[in-house]
Amino acid sequence: MKVLIIGSGGREHAIAKLVRRSSLNPKIFVVMDYRNPGLEREAVETGGKWFVASTTSVGKVLEIANELSPDLIVIGPEEPQFAGVSDALREKGFTVFGASMRCAEIEKSKVFARTVMWKYNIDGRLYFKAFRDVEEARKFIEFAGDVVIKPARQAGGKGVKVLKDTQAYLSKDRSEVKRSYVDKLFTEMSSYRDIDYKIIVEQRVEGVEYTAMVITDGDYVLSLPLIQDHPHAFEYDIGPETGGMGSIQGPGWVLPFITFDEYRKTIEIVSKVLKALYMETKEPYIGAFAGQMMLTGVWGPTVIEFYSRFGDPEISNLVPIVESDFLEILDRAAEKRLAGVKLEINEDVVTIVKAIAPAGYPDDKKLASNHTIYVDENRIRELSCEVLYASVELGSNNMMYTKGSRAFEIVCSGKDYEEAYRKSENAVQFVESLDGWPLFYRRDIGSRELLEDRIRVAKRVREVYMARASNGLLGKVLIWLPGEGVIENPLIGFVR
Structure with missing residues (x-):
């Protein structure tokens, strides 16, 4: 079976590894924005081929798809969806796993997502206000109190500012921070021409975050295990928001701090949003969908935002545990034959993913780019862990260079968190900067201390x-x- 994967990073490498195990004997082909050595290897070793091209270029992707005539096309990231790549491929008769441009609006526009939840009275919704004009936003923010300020468009998981406004003696300083951050966001969002609103201000809530991913063919919803991402750059949830510095999963379908009732309620919310999205777009949602959730005192399971694709690094947690034929599931979803499918996982292990990034990420991608880096995969495999190649490019000299984001994701599993954590801490030492540029990762992800804190907060x-x-x-x-x-x-x- 010929499978074309569109995307360049760790998410797509995880998908390729899951697909490769299939009994359908897949040949993997990849369209990527840069020469990712992990994706290149998956393609070559399965008898497929790789292409470096813009994954958001409808014309280029169509040209490659026409050349290959793949049996299934899997679109990994959100930006090709936003650009209409899924729609163009379907119009030409290809079988595609990936949300249409209209359905992907649920991720691209946070205003649209919040509006849909309010219109259809879906539990877990938060109050919000959106702005096109910077002056109007400045005036509102000055008196807004406890709020979260976000870019109104998906921006790779970055740009979120949480402002707790409870100390009166700091009110003047906080107002200045709010105003300057609004100005910064408006400047950054002005480069996006595909949205009207520039920033969104939301009701601030506190609690424990987690991700609920599903696969759907527009009718049937197949839920995946809950996973917790760690979006902050530095340990103990401080620093700027990133695309995700690591994640934990297990044991089984829930997390140590989420109950089965909360899991069921979460999937109910996600399913209702998908139904509401169909009412709005009149298009079936075919692909992966995820709710970035938070367990709060306001609602219990509460929606922070949505993804119109698999989460990254969340999908990486599935690599060690999925026992079903993942390619068959994706293919059946793309062909609207998902009804009755069950996902089998190894419920006896937990998984920890740790991302390793160059200094400068996430605030200065240019500063974090073009540094030589090395990973000793053999030593990591000796620990029964996997390496996923993310934002690294193979140069003509066969050296790997950072691209400015998370370079590698290390995936480790164990019978409990203590074992998986020990493996992950040992594994990260086998990633090395060759030019001396600092690398960083979050040591606390999967640690007993952080888990116990999550359990206390959730309780x-x-x-x-x-x-x-x-x-x-x-x-x-x-x-x-x-x-x-x-x-x-x-x-x-x-x-x-």
């Missing part, structure tokens, strides 16, 4: 949202005003 949040549920207060915002008493949903004007 406190659970007590709050369950008490609110018993009193019919889920999703409601209550404040007390002197002389007026308790006011319900005072932020209702926040929605736009």
Whole structure:
């Protein structure tokens, strides 16, 4: 079976590894923006071929697809979806696993995603206000209090600023930070011509984040195990937001701090959003879909944002545990034959993924680029771990160079978190900078200390949202005003 994968990074390398195990004897072909040595190897070793071309160029991707006549095309990243690559391929009769441009709007536009949730009254929604004009945004932000400021468009997981505004003596300083950050975001978002709104300001919530991924053919929804991403650059969730510095999974279908009831509720929310999306677009959603969730005291399972593809690095956690024929599942979804399919996983192990990135990421991609780097795969395999090649390029001199983002993802599994963590810490030492440029990773991902903290936070949040549920207060915002008493949903004007 000929499989064409479109994409250049760690997500696509994970997909290639999962696909390669299939009994359908796949030949893997890849269209990538740069020469990723991991993807190149998967293609060559299966008898396929690789191409370096713009993955968002409809014409170029169509040209390659026409040359190959693949049985299935798998689109990995979001940007080709936004550019209409999926639609163009389907119009030419190709079988495609990947959201259409209209369906992918659920990721591209955070305003659209929030609007859909409010329009269809879906649980887990947050108050928000969106802005096209920088002056209007500045005025609103000055008095907004506790908020999250985000780019209104998907920007690779970066650009989110959480501002907790509770200390009165810092109000002047915080207002200045808010205004300057609004200016910065408007400047950055001005380069995107495919959205009207530039920034979105959301109700701030606290809790424990996790990702719920599903595969769907437009009718049937196949849920995958819950995974927790760690988006902050530095240990203990500090520093700028990144595309994800690592992730944990297991054991089984849930995480140590999420219950099965919360898992079921999460999948119910995701499924309702998919149905609402069909009502809005009149197009079946075919591909991977994910809810970036947070367990909060406001709703319990709460939506932070959506992905119109597999999460990265979340998909990497599936590499050691999937026992089903993953290619068959993707193919059946693309052909709208997913009904009745079950995903079998190894429920007796946990997985930890750690990303290794060059200094400068995520704030200065140029600074983090063009540094020579080396990975000793043999030593990592001796630990029963896998290496996924992400933002690295193979040069003409057979040296690997960083591309400015996460260079490698190290995937380790074990019978428990202690074993998987020990393996991951041993494995990361076999990635080396050859020109002396600093590399960094998050040592705390998968550690007992961080897991215990997540469990404590989830327990406190659970007590709050369950008490609110018993009193019919889920999703409601209550404040007390002197002389007026308790006011319900005072932020209702926040929605736009």
